Amino acid sequence: xxxxxxxxxxxxxxxxxxxxxxxxxxxxxxxxxxxxxxxxxxxxxxxxxxxxxxxxxxxxxxxxxxxxxxxxxxxxxxxxxxxxxxxxxxxxxxxxxxxxxxxxxxxxxxxxxxxxxxxxxxxxxxxxxxxxxxxxxxxxxxxxxxxxxxxxxxxxxxxxxxxxxxxxxxxxxxxxxxxxxxxxxxxxxxxxxxxxxxxxxxxxxxxxxxxxxxxxxxxxxxxxxxxxxxxxxxxxxxxxxxxxxxxxxxxxxxxxxxxxxxxxxxxxxxxxxxxxxxxxxxxxxxxxxxxxxxxxxxxxxxxxxxxxxxxxxxxxxxxxxxxxxxxxxxxxxxxxxxxxxxxxxxxxxxxxxxxxxxxxxxxxxxxxxxxxxxxxxxxxxxxxxxxxxxxxxxx
Amino acid sequence: xxxxxxxxxxxxxxxxxxxxxxxxxxxxxxxxxxxxxxxxxxxxxxxxxxxxxxx
Numbered sequence: 001x002x003x004x005x006x007x008x009x010x011x012x013x014x015x016x017x018x019x020x021x022x023x024x025x026x027x028x029x030x031x032x033x034x035x036x037x038x039x040x041x042x043x044x045x046x047x048x049x050x051x052x053x054x055x056x057x058x059x060x061x062x063x064x065x066x067x068x069x070x071x072x073x074x075x076x077x078x079x080x081x082x083x084x085x086x087x088x089x090x091x092x093x094x095x096x097x098x099x100x101x102x103x104x105x106x107x108x109x110x111x112x113x114x115x116x117x118x119x120x121x122x123x124x125x126x127x128x129x130x131x132x133x134x135x136x137x138x139x140x141x142x143x144x145x146x147x148x149x150x151x152x153x154x155x156x157x158x159x160x161x162x163x164x165x166x167x168x169x170x171x172x173x174x175x176x177x178x179x180x181x182x183x184x185x186x187x188x189x190x191x192x193x194x195x196x197x198x199x200x201x202x203x204x205x206x207x208x209x210x211x212x213x214x215x216x217x218x219x220x221x222x223x224x225x226x227x228x229x230x231x232x233x234x235x236x237x238x239x240x241x242x243x244x245x246x247x248x249x250x251x252x253x254x255x256x257x258x259x260x261x262x263x264x265x266x267x268x269x270x271x272x273x274x275x276x277x278x279x280x281x282x283x284x285x286x287x288x289x290x291x292x293x294x295x296x297x298x299x300x301x302x303x304x305x306x307x308x309x310x311x312x313x314x315x316x317x318x319x320x321x322x323x324x325x326x327x328x329x330x331x332x333x334x335x336x337x338x339x340x341x342x343x344x345x346x347x348x349x350x351x352x353x354x355x356x357x358x359x360x361x362x363x364x365x366x367x368x369x370x371x372x373x374x375x376x377x378x379x380x381x382x383x384x385x386x387x388x389x390x391x392x393x394x395x
Numbered sequence: 396x397x398x399x400x401x402x403x404x405x406x407x408x409x410x411x412x413x414x415x416x417x418x419x420x421x422x423x424x425x426x427x428x429x430x431x432x433x434x435x436x437x438x439x440x441x442x443x444x445x446x447x448x449x450x
Contacts, residue, residue: 036421037421161406163409163418176411179411181440235441237442260442264410
């Protein structure tokens with residue numbers, strides 16, 4: 001059987017994997033980035049929103065090839081229709097951002113990895129791996145051919161279904177209560193009150209999560225929701241059909257694409273490394289437990305993973321202890337805030353539709369200055385005595 | 396496991412399988428039926444009800 005050798009093998013070419021491969025290659029490592037799909041980035045499993053602040057922090061310049069819409073505000077809608085508008089011309093919105101075209105963006109990020117020196121293998125599926133003297137040998141299937149790839153470090157960027165981490169002894173399996181079922185139509189004929197604002201719908205419309213409308217320009221939008229299966233007897237698809245039927249903005253809209261996918265919202269996995277193994281992105285729980293957003297954190301964690309993996313190669317030290325530097329970075333930069341968002345999510349899930357309506361009403365009568373996820377939670381604490389009790393010490 | 400024609404291979408089932416028995420390929424799912432303990436968590440989480448257990 002054909003055997004290929006490399007220093008770092010990254011499995012999965014989403015944002016986390018491509019970022020890992022890019023930064024490992026930029027730091028001098030020999031890298032292979034593989035993906036089981038024939039087209040990187042397709043099908044999308046995502047609402048496609050990112051913050052300007054997040055991209056800027058990572059030094060990624062917005063590109064007209066993958067930005068479909070620049071946003072200028074947010075609309076929050078409670079179960080009875082009470083809405084709260086927050087627009088950039090009235091308040092500071094540091095997390096306002098862009099809607100991407102993920103099919104283009106993901107390919108763009110993989111191209112960046114290739115330009116940095118990584119070798120890309122598409123339509124290549126990892127089927128298992130075994131320990132070798134100084135690394136792992138990964139069994140793969142590529143266009144009908146069986147082959148093996150020997151690597152000193154294997155990085156699992158294989159999404160919410162991650163098997164790489166589990167093969168390496170990491171506990172990446174999600175409990176059903178921590179796996180949000182995301183489902184979305186891309187629709188045409190969407191009639192939004194303001195097509196420059198993203199909309200979030202809360203309450204029983206999406207048990208365990210929320211529904212969204214993310215505009216993509218003209219009358220096109222991603223219309224979707226995330227639910228937790230333990231909170232409802234209906235499927236995510238049934239909830240989506242109901243939402244589309246009842247939401248005024250989508251009554252006359254037609255779907256042109258259906259996307260589905262799991263979103264691990266249980267917080268960052270405790271252990272991200274083992275000897276010769278690292279996990280990153282959705283596989284590592286790099287998803288904000290409150291919002292379900294994970295593109296920026298995946299790119300950020302990928303940058304840390306790539307840098308540490310390349311440094312470990314230089315040191316010829318692939319031990320868990322050496323790779324722990326990556327885990328510590330993730331914990332400090334991502335995980336600590338996720339712990340707070342996880343507690344906030346638990347609190348939000350305890351609220352009834354009428355609680356949410358009351359909070360929305362209180363928000364309507366409040367002056368905003370600066371709105372971010374954190375600021376919204378602080379505001380929630382201000383207007384809700386229950387929130388003060390549960391979250392007061394955290395924020 | 397019966398995989399319905401409308402399965403979209405999103406992999407959510409594989410992510411929750413406590414025994415890591417599901418291989419998600421680009422256009423198919425492989426189940427390791429021998430190791431299955433019939434917990435049916437994969438069936439429960441599927442967003443489009445594309446999985447059913449053979450009775």
